């Protein structure tokens with residue numbers, strides 16, 4: 001990473017590789033959504049996704065998008081930093097017959113907020129932990145959400161801290177500048193609430209927590 005506020009695209013490309021994308025895709029085909037991802041979809045659906053536009057930040061191969069479109073969302077815009085998901089994402093959308101309902105873009109919305117249109121629902125699953133400036137990312141995400149914002153983050157517990165610490169140590173030793181973060185849960189909520197959103201849903205698990213917010 002080049003600094004606290006300007007993440008380097010190449011670092012993301014090396015971690016979120018084609019191999020990583022294939023693994024995510026295989027997992028989804030075999031076992032469906034993870035419990036945290038399912039919590040995100042269920043919360044968004046409970047707030048109403050029929051006809052809604054969705055902005056997914058860091059959507060990877062796009063498994064959540066397929067489920068939100070199945071629940072009636074009209075269109076999804078996916079923002080990514082890594083370009084390595086595209087083959088798997090295209091395959092997934094083609095199989096689901098949803099290619100025309102998703103726009104995939106390479107934009108870091110925290111760096112270029114004005115380049116991205118707002119949407120009814122904004123989703124970030126397993127993304128805040130991959131971004132150093134969580135406050136900026138979540139504040140921008142909230143400002144782009146007309147009605148609903150939902151994000152997941154690693155639970156701030158000992159198991160995750162040890163795992164993230166070990167992975168970051170390995171990256172340091174192998175010369176990879178990417179770092180993953182366990183950001184402070186309350187700090188993330190404060191950033192997400194700054195633009196008039198209020199917490200409406202929480203799912204706590206040992207691995208990934210989900211926080212859902214609704215516009216007041």
Ligand SMILES: C[S@@+](CC[C@H](N)C(=O)[O-])C[C@H]1O[C@@H](n2cnc3c(N)ncnc32)[C@H](O)[C@@H]1O
Nearest residue numbers: 016058059060079080081082108125126127131
């Ligand atoms: C752990 S992956 C998760 C991918 C997908 N959401 C999933 O759960 O399978 C995190 C992804 O977030 C993306 N990402 C992180 N910060 C981002 C940002 N500011 N804008 C767009 N994408 C971002 C990374 O490129 C990476 O692909």
